[in-house]
Amino acid sequence: MLFAFAFNATMASVLSPIAGLTFTSVFVGLNVLSLIPMPHGVALMAVQKEIWVNDIVEALYKANPFLNFAQNGDGYVLNGKVVHIPQAGASPSVSKNRSSLPATVNKRTDTDVTFALDEYTSDPVLIPNADNYELSYDKRNSVLANSKSAISELMAEWILRSWSPATNIVRTTGAAVAAHTPSATGNRKAITWPDISALQKTMNKDSVDKADRFIMLDSDMYQMLVDALSESQYRDFSAGLDIANGILGKRYGFSFMERSTVAVYGNETTPVCKDPGAAGASADNAAAIAWQKMSVIKAVGTVDFFEDLKNPQYYGDVYSTLVRAGGRIYRNDGKGVYAIVEAAST
Numbered sequence: 001m002l003f004a005f006a007f008n009a010t011m012a013s014v015l016s017p018i019a020g021l022t023f024t025s026v027f028v029g030l031n032v033l034s035l036i037p038m039p040h041g042v043a044l045m046a047v048q049k050e051i052w053v054n055d056i057v058e059a060l061y062k063a064n065p066f067l068n069f070a071q072n073g074d075g076y077v078l079n080g081k082v083v084h085i086p087q088a089g090a091s092p093s094v095s096k097n098r099s100s101l102p103a104t105v106n107k108r109t110d111t112d113v114t115f116a117l118d119e120y121t122s123d124p125v126l127i128p129n130a131d132n133y134e135l136s137y138d139k140r141n142s143v144l145a146n147s148k149s150a151i152s153e154l155m156a157e158w159i160l161r162s163w164s165p166a167t168n169i170v171r172t173t174g175a176a177v178a179a180h181t182p183s184a185t186g187n188r189k190a191i192t193w194p195d196i197s198a199l200q201k202t203m204n205k206d207s208v209d210k211a212d213r214f215i216m217l218d219s220d221m222y223q224m225l226v227d228a229l230s231e232s233q234y235r236d237f238s239a240g241l242d243i244a245n246g247i248l249g250k251r252y253g254f255s256f257m258e259r260s261t262v263a264v265y266g267n268e269t270t271p272v273c274k275d276p277g278a279a280g281a282s283a284d285n286a287a288a289i290a291w292q293k294m295s296v297i298k299a300v301g302t303v304d305f306f307e308d309l310k311n312p313q314y315y316g317d318v319y320s321t322l323v324r325a326g327g328r329i330y331r332n333d334g335k336g337v338y339a340i341v342e343a344a345s346t
Helices: 002-019 023-034 042-063 137-143 145-163 193-205 219-227 231-238
Strands: 082-087 111-116 118-121 125-127 169-171 176-178 187-189 213-218 249-251 254-259 263-265 285-292 296-311 316-329 337-341
Touching (some): 042 296, 118 145, 169 193, 193 213, 193 337, 231 249
Antiparallel strands (some): 082 111, 118 316, 213 285, 285 337
C-alpha cells in the first residue's frame, strides 16, 4: 500500500502540470482508480512478466561475472536474434615530407562483425498459486532458481566456446599431473607461472593492449597455479581479489578468474576446441582462455517469459523462459584471445 501511494504521488507530480490540475486532485484521482476492482490476473500479468524478465537478465550476469569483461553488443542486436556491428577498415598510410603529388587515393573497405544469437529455453515449471509468490522476490527467485541457473550455465559454456581460439594456442610445460577432463586418461603437463609469463610476452609482442587482460582457468588448473605460489607471492596475488566481479587475484598483468570447466581441446597437431556436451576422448586436454576486454564480444537479445495461467490439467500456473545470447572473438584475425592447452606427458 505504501509503495502504491508513493507511486501515485510520483505520477501526480508529473501529470498535474501537464493536465493543468492541482497535485492533490490528480493524486486523489489516481488513488480512486487504484481501488477499482479488476478481473483476476489482469492487474498482475504485465507486472509479473516484467519482474520475471528483469530477474532472469540479472541472474545471467550475476552468475557469470566474466561476461562483464567483454565488449557489449546488446545495442547492436537486430530483431532480438542477430548482432551486426559495422567495423571501420584499415587506416590510411602516412608519409613524411611527401615528395610527389598527387597522392594515391585509396578507398577504405569497411567490414561487419556479425553473429547470430543462440536460443536457450528452459523446461516449463509448474507453480501452484503463483500470486502468493508475486510479493516476495526471495520466494519467486527460489521457485525458478534451477531454471535460471541452468540457462546461465549453458549460455556461459557456449559463449566461452565462441571465445575459444582456433589459433593463438600455447601448450603447458610443467611436471606430469593426472589428466582431469571427464574422459581423459594418462598424464598431462601442468600449467605453470612461466607459461603465464610467456603468454604475457606473446600478447605484448602482438601489441595487445596491456589494460583489461583476463584469464579464465578451470578449478584444477587454477589450483595448480595457486599451489605453486609462496606465501608472499600469494599475498601479492590475492591483493587483487574482487569477489563481486569474480576476480580471484592479479599477476603478470592478468586478472584471474575460475570456474568448474572452461574449455576442452582435442590432441590434434593444432588442437581443436570441443563443443560443450560433445563426446569425450582419452586424449582430451583441459584449456584456459586468456583475452583482452576489447578482443571479445557478447550480447543478449530477446529475453521472454511465457506463462499459462490456471492450467486446468496441472491445477496451477506453468512458466518457461527463452533467452537469446551469443558471442565471438571480435577481430577476424583472432588477435587478443589465446588458449593455454595442456600438453601430453609421460
